[in-house]
Amino acid sequence: MKNISRRNFIKKTGLATAGTMAVPLFLKAFENRPFRDKKNQKKLIIIQFNGGNDGLNAVVPYTNDIYYKNRPSIAIPSTNVLKATDTLGFNPNLKILQSLYDDGSLSIINNIGYPDPDRSHFRSMDIWHTASNSNQFLSSGWLGRYLDNHQQRIAHQAIEIDDTLSLALKGKRNHGFAMSNPYQLHKTTNNKIIQTVRQHHHDHEHEEAVAYLYKTLSNTISSADYLFEKSKVYRSTETYPKGKLGKDFKQVAELIISGSDTQIYYLTIGGFDTHSNQVNQQNKLFKNYSEALAAFVRDLKKNDHWNDSLIMTFSEFGRRVAENGSKGTDHGKANNLYLMGGSIKKAGFYNQGPNLDQLDNGDLSFEIDFRRVYANILNDWLQTDSVSILQQSFRSLGIV
Amino acid sequence: MNNEQKVKHLMARAGFGLSPENFLQKTKTPYLKIVQKLFVPTKPKPVKTPYYNKLSPKAYRNLTKEQKKKVRKEIQRLTTEVNRNWLNQMITNDSQPLLEKMTLFWHGHFACEAKRYDFAAQYINTLRQHALGNFRDLVLAIAKDAAMIIYLNNQQNKKNKPNENFARELMELFTIGRGNYSEQDVKESARAFTGWFANKSDGSFNFKAEQHDSGSKTFMGKTGNFDGDDIIDIILENKQTARYLCQKIYRYFVCDKVDDNRIESLATILYNSNYDIARLMRHIFESPWFYDPNYVGSKIKSPIELQVGLAKIVRMRFDTANAGIYIQRALGQVLLRPPNVAGWPGGNAWIDNSTLMLRLNLGAYLVQKSNLQLNVKNGPEEMALKAPKQLAVSTDLMPLEKMLSDMQPQTKAIVLLGYLLASSLKNEAAFIQQLSTTHESQKDSTKRILSRILSLPEFQLC
Structure with a gap:
């Protein structure tokens, strides 16, 4: 195959019916893929809260006076808290967390962060994405390096x-795949321009940059066709909340249940930068998240995928303990993180809630490095060597 | 390579490619003459700072919350205007192409996020002023630049509580590179830059003697009452700094893969010229190896190179400041908003399935006004942008039509391929054959052939 152009190859194998040739070709290619052999069907679903979620109003220390004193207008009244332990409970809009907690399918890690925290959204998210140290700059992401x-x-x-x-x-060599929905993606890759260009594909193996572009193009078209076909296999009958997030979760559930060989799904929810009038805004976001996630969990359970799924929700930083003058909170440091799924080994609260007596300049101080969560996921869920990906050794948390 | 190919390659690397008019004219000029013209000393045209009736700090404090919010929004909008002004300058400044390209290079090298429009413009103009001057002057000017001082926390670098951020990046990313200094060097040099503040109202350099640590420091084996100037001198005295910089320049202007022997000889030229940037660049563009066919079309255009290059071809103008920013965000390179202080990684990192689809379709969006459906990410403190149905840009194909007047489709295709692609296509004859067959008006055939060529992955290379 090395010196035969893709076009010639297709001609020779009799698959050259224009427009439809992608389907048989990719099906053929996927027969030999490592993830077909059922060994590791595990799925990782990551949900990123953009803007710095106020974790203190998500997992509430409802018996702590310091919490209530610092937040006269935005604290969650203890009567409304969905109680989990003697001291901690969930925001009333996060019903799904309570039900997963009761179920033994949720692990909450308190006081998560990293040394020398940065209060800029951009930079802190960069650190979470690349798993770098605070004074180190990496240009590839942790999941991208996993793909590498x-x-x-x-x-x-x-x-x-x-x-x-x-x-x-984004890895050094390999990248993830961006797609809002399979239908739109398929439309894009099937437009006249792209289809004409792909016919032009020729052997460029000795010219790196051109070869890379054509390879990315042909992979994109194959994957678009594959995902489009897969998206027709299973149509969910669960009720997801209206709006983009519900749609996105439904999309992911349908792909998982249809048996798509995708391993990792990444979703982002924006709007958590609650400098003013936090309560309404955050409640709305939580409610939507909780309802979408609840439907998603039902879908996966019903179809026997819950034990193979791990869901992680995180944000780039937490917020200050004291509310500001606008009924909101400003950028802070440590936060909490949630791991969910049917195979959680250590359910419940992984560690104690924040110590509000000992604040770090008005912020929660960090106790657990977020890269220990990554190490746990990489070693034990994705079954790979976390040290080569994180470029440092982090003690696994043993949660998954 | 013939002269036309050399000129094309030169202008793709030392500039952003050629407009149709310039293509016809310059490809007839001997390439060495064009190199010579690139280095005729000229005063850098500054990027325009948008006019804004700035409030005094006191007047600002007296505003209501709502009013303050409005002011902040307006300042954010003005920063996008600076982005547009700069972009337009790159597109239209035909008399200083290398200056424009070098400025963009320095922006990636001295990567800095500037949130205030006035500091953003000042920072770009600092880069422009020294872009082809002396590297020492440039480093020093950047160390005193308000946007950089704020971005790397030197405003918090005080005598009794040093902040190492600037001092560390100065060595790690701006000058000598990792592995050539110790943690102690970082600490000591941070002390030398204490009190190097920016005046937040007018952006001028503001040396606060009472916050400056004037005590003795030991830095890279030398001891003295060093201040920032001395630190920069000591770093530049080490030839490793010249090597580090030459590697970066080589990767950017010549080839992603470095050749160690060549870097060593370039570093010697730079070092012996006392860090004269123009001298180094001129040497590169006059070297026969620069025109090695293996380097032609070996680099993936950065989103800005692609955007500016396309703009020159189809005389693109941005109807709104957001139109330019939208393309930049969608393709992953927003001016004045690098991913971090290390700048944009470049190369294959520009390309993923989403950016590639947009890149291949971009020509058609511009020329044939086909519909666009792509939402860009809106960060927490970013101006929220919605997916436009069509890009808010205008184009003018007149110069191209002029170049192609009265040509048959086949000839048009040949001429356009020669003009638009860095090197010839693998199966050029068949491709030209395909483009020549249909019947349509002159204007339609130009648009069709043009969009077809712009959609080729080969067009993404320079």
């Missing part, structure tokens, strides 16, 4: 449900 470790890979091994790709999914 795969020699033979499919373009849609990791999908971000969006039109553009986040740094977390």
Whole structure:
């Protein structure tokens, strides 16, 4: 195959019916993929809260006076809190967390962060995406580097449900795949321009840059066709909340249940930068998240995928303990993080809630490095070597 | 390579490519003469700072919350205007192409996010002023630049509580590179830059003697009452700084893969000229190896190179400041908003499935006004942009039509391929054959052939 152009190859194998040739070709190619052999069907679903979610109003220390004193107008009244332990409970709009907690399918990590925290959204998210130290600059993301470790890979091994790709999914050699929905993607790759260009594909193997572009093009078209076909296999009958997030979760559930060989799904929810009038804004976001996630969990359970799924929700930083003058909160440091799924080994609260007596300049101080969560996921869920990806050794948390 | 190919390659790397008019004219000029013209000393045209009736700090404090919010929004909008002004300058400044390209290079090198429009413009103009001057002057000017001082926290670098951010990046990313200094060097040099503040109202350099640590420092084996100037001198005395810079320049202007012997000889030229940037660049563009066919079309255009290059071809103008920013965000390179202080990684990192689809379709969006459906990410403190149905840009194909007047489709295709692609296509004859077959008006055939060529992955290369 090396010296035969793709076009000639297709001609020779009799698959050259224009427009439809992608389907048989990619099906053929996927027969030999590593993820077909049922060994690791595990799925990782990441939900990023953009803007710095106020974790203190998500997992509430409802018996702590310091919490109430610092937040006269935005604290969650203890009577409304969905109680989990003697001291901690959930925001009333996060019903799904309570039900997963009761179920033994939720692990909450308190006081998560990293040394020398940065209060800029941009930079802090950069640190979470690249898993770098605070004074180090990496240009590849942790999931992207995970993809780099795969020699033979499919373009849609990791999908971000969006039109553009986040740094977390960009590797040094391989990238994740950005897609808002399979239908629109299919429309894009099937437009006249792209279809004409792909016919032009020729052997460029000795010219690196051109070859890379054509390879990315042909992988994109194959994956678009594959995902489009897969998206027709299973149509969910669950009720997801209206709006983009519900649609996105439904999309992911349908792909998982249809048996798509995608391993990682990445979703982002914006709007958590609550400098003013926080309560209404955050409640609205939580309610939507909770309802969408609840439907998603029902879908996966019903179809026997819950035990193979791991969901992580995080944000770039938490917020200050004291409210500001606008009934909101400003950028802070440590936060909490949620891991959910049918195979959680250590459910419940991984560690104690924040110590509000000992604040770091008015902020929660960090206790657990977020890269320990990544190490746990990489080693034990994705079954790879976390040290080569994180470029440092982090003690696994043993949660998954 | 013939002269036309050399000129094309030169102008793709030392500039953003050629407009149709310039293509016809310059490809007839001997390439060495064009190199010579690139280095005729001229005063850098500054990027325009938008006019704004700035409030005094006191007047601002007296505003209501709502009014303050409005002011902040307006300042954010003005920063997008600076982005547009700069972009337009790159597109239209035909008399200083290398200056424009170097400024963009320095922006990636001295990567800095500037949120205030006035500091943003000042920062770009600092880069422009020294873009082809002396590297020492440039480093020093950047160390005193308000946008950089704020971005790397030197405003918080005080005698009793040093902040190492600027001092560290100065060595790690701006001058000598990792592995050539110790943690102690970072600490000591941070002390030398204490009190190097920016005046937040007018953006001028503001040396606060009472916050400056004037004590003795030991830096890279030398001891003295060093201040920032001395630190920069000591770093530049080490030839490793010249090597580090030459590697970066080589990757950007010549080829992603470095050749160590060549870097060593370039570093010697730079070092012996006392860091004369123009001298180094001129040497590169006059070297026969620069025109090695292996380097032609070996680089993937950055989003800005692509955008500016296209603009020159189809005389594109941005009807709104957001139109330019939208393309930049969608393709992953927003001016004045690098991913971090290390700048944009470049090369293959520009390309993923989303950016590639947009890149291949961009020509058709511009020329044939086909519909666009792509939402860009809106960060927490970013101006929220919605997916436009069509790009808010106008184009003018007149110069191209003039170049192609009265040509048959086949000839048009040949001429356009020669003009638009860095090197010839693999199966050029068949491609030209395909483009020549249909019947349509002169104007339609130009648009069709043009969009077809712009959609080729080969057009993404320079």
